[in-house]
Amino acid sequence: MSDTTQAEKHGFQTEVKQLLQLMIHSLYSNKEIFLRELVSNASDAADKLRFKALENDALLETDADLHVRVSVNKDANTITISDNGIGMTRDEVMTNLGTIAKSGTKEFISQLSGDQSKDSRLIGQFGVGFYSAFIVADNVTVRTRAAGADKAHGVEWKSAGDGEFTVADIEKTARGTDIILHLKDEAKEFADEWKLRQIINTYSDHLSIPVQMYKEPTPESEGPDGETVPATPGEWETINSGQALWTRDKSEISDDEYKEFYKTVAHDFDEPLLWSHNKVEGKHEYTSLLYVPKRAPWDLWNRDSQKGIKLYVQRVFIMDDAEQFMPTYLRFVKGLIDSNDLPLNVSREILQDNRISRSMRSASTKKVLSMLSKLAKNEPEEYAQFWDNFGQVLKEGPAEDQGNVEKIASLLRFASSHGDSAEQRVSLDDYIARMADNQDKIYYIVADSYAAAKNNPALEIFRKKGIEVLLLSDRIDEWLMSHLHDYNEKSFQSVTRGDLDLGDMDDEASKKAHEETEKAFEGTVERFTKALGEQVKSVRVTHRLTDSPACIVTDENDMSTQMAKLMEAAGQKVPETKYIFELNPEHALVQRIAEEQDEQRFADWAELLLQQATLAERGSLKDPGSYVRKLNQMMLDLTNR
Structure with missing residues (x-):
């Protein structure tokens, strides 16, 4: 190999610097994984050449015997991992060894806490690959040449893992990659052939590419019975089973x-x-x-x-x-x-x-x-x-895989109004098993948080009747429910959409009482409708409320609140949804407002009640300042009476 050309100095990508420091200091308890990572990469390089050679056998040059070789130099305190695989060009060296070519690397780095045990696990999930060399080495040299390239187009990469690396052109006769690790003083234990054999047998025995170590020659000797034991030549010996x-x-x-x-x-x-x-x-x-x-x-x-x-x-x-x-x-x-x-x-x-x-x-x-x-x-x-780890991803399934919706749905887990916390979850099978005999729907609510769902006024009648409601609060839940229509012959019903229909769970006496109340309240509903005008789609009496004066719900065919929020968060334009305003005729506040004779004051109360209901459903108002001013004025008026 000839001398290298003048080496060019470069700085690592910022994320690489951070990752190197974290690996060097966080993975001290599991140092031997460096060999697993580097041997695995070398095996992949050989595999990739074998595949590319199917179309262009010239890439094999004069060496079709693919392998990975590991050698030790105790005097120099180095380990060398070599392969005769696909190799790298200069541009590939710059890309693969100077940056981390993964989107979201900054987000990954931001998740690291400084806790060595936790960071070790997270780094393992990221996949350390080549950079694991710096766990045991204070200097790393890479010499590589791409298969099919001229021997003058070799590349040498060097770094001490301190934020910079150098790249130079070299002459390299054999294709593939050699990685030379200059071991740290505290990693000298790895400059031992038997130690390396043990690690390879543990982690890399399954690799189909032969992993070889050099077996020293032995001179002719005399056996225990006086027979002559012939000399053996030095040779590269395959130490993995080689069977996938x-x-x-x-x-x-x-x-x-x-x-x-x-x-x-x-x-x-x-x-x-x-x-x-x-x-x-x-x-x-x-x-x-x-x-x-x-x-x-x-x-x-x-x-x-x-x-x-x-x-x-x-x-x-x-x-x-x-x-x-x-x-x-x-x-x-x-x-x-x-x-x-x-x-x-x-x-x-x-x-x-x-x-x-x-x-x-x-x-x-x-x-x-x-x-x-x-x-x-x-x-x-x-x-x-x-x-806990993968549930939200599994929720993408019903929209993506219509053929397995029932199987996916059986794996879903939800918080419930019958539970004590967001962590206490039920399956749909659990829910159906404890449904009332005359219940034919699976009721659910989607909100911004577990607390918002659990305390939504729309749950009041369900709580009174002991009917279980699934509480959904993940961002993806509205999207999920738009693709999950029924399960085990039970349809899903949002408690904040459309008119409330409890079916056979409402007795005839209750239904008759509701009808009489609605008729008696017709005049008040007309006054609210006139006062609120275009702010609402309609006004009606509701029996879904027991403790709250009013609520808003979406029409069965309109976009739900959570779906609108989801689309807005994705930067999409969303048509304005007009809500149905529902009044609880049994609530003292609604009855007091109904007695108000001053139409302007009645309109102010009606608007205040609507804004309050909107805040409970959406979690925000378009004009919170107006709401605060109106509320303050109404309180002053009451105080001055």
Whole structure:
């Protein structure tokens, strides 16, 4: 190798500087993961070359024997991880080793708390990759050349992890990448071949690419019985089994092996919550190994973020993040699919409209939903933890996956008016099981918060009659309910939409009393209608209230309050909704206002009552200043009487 050209100095992306410092100081208790990460990256590089060589075998140059090699130099206190895979160009080095090419990195950094144990877990969810080298090394050198490039187009990258790195052009005879770690004094334990062999056997035994370490030559010697033991030459020895874990029979794989494989494939420090290993034979033949993590990844809410499914065809790695095999609402699922039916040169575009990939997607989706159903039934406490992490994402399902709405709905969990807190949740099956015999609807309310939902005036009649109402307060809930129309032959009914109909739960005597009250209150309703004019869609008497004087509800066909807020938050124009203003004729305040003879004073009271009801439903007013002034004036008038 010739001397390098003049090295150019560059600064790390700000987020990389922060991440490096956090890793160096937070991951001290789990240092050995650096080798898992670097060997995994090297194996991926070899896999990618093998795939690209299917179309262009010239990329293999004169070396088709793909491998990863790990070597130690005790005198220099270095470890070198080498591969003869795809390699990198200068531009790729700048992109991959100088920045973190993930959207939302700043949001990730903002979540870090400074607590080493918590940050360690979060960094693990982010995926540390190459930068894990700095956990054990105070200087890192990378020498690389892209497959197919001239040997003069090698690149050398160096950094001490202190905020800067240098890049220089070099001559590199062999394609691929060499990473040389100059170990810190406190990491000298890793400059030991047996230590490295043990780590590789623990974390990387399943890799299909051979992982090799050098076996020193031995001279000719005399055996214990006087026989001559011939000399052996030095050679690179493969130390991993080389058999992809998912190709083995399930009965031969221990839980620990499944867990370690998950950490490699998901770049996660935690063990998985559950997994499913399936071999499908028949019309289509493929193997899937799917994992559900214990904790949500930091970028879970980025729907455009890369997904967690790797695609193999006949054990040949094809692509990372094959989103075609898992719907977006299950984007937290990690793992792989290995198909015997897809062509080796399959592309993302072909997968999009491919009958085989659609079939595998459908089966994999049902498998994950089945795993979660079993967890919910058999281990409700574990499922509650899953829901805390992934529940809001699962709520995207009914809108995205009409074919599995019933299965998804059975997995949903909601707070309830029968519960004591937002954390006390029920399933729809629980709700239906304790419905009254004559109840034919699942009642719910959507509000800005659990407290707002629980204290909404519209719940008063339900509380009086002991009817359970689901309390929804996540931002996505209104969107969810617009796609969830019924479950187990029970329709959903918002308690703040349309006219209240309790069906058979209202006895004939109550219905007759309501009709008489409405008739007696017709004149007052007309006065409110005239006073409020265009501010409301209509005014009517309600029997949904017991303690509050009034409320507003949306017409059955109009956009709900929460849907309007959701669209406004997304920057969309929303047509103004006129509410139906409902009066509680039994309330003393409404009766007192009805007695008011001064029409202007009556109109002021009517408007004040409407604003109060709007505040209770929407949580805000368009003109709060006007409301405060009017309220102050009315209180002064009462004081001066």
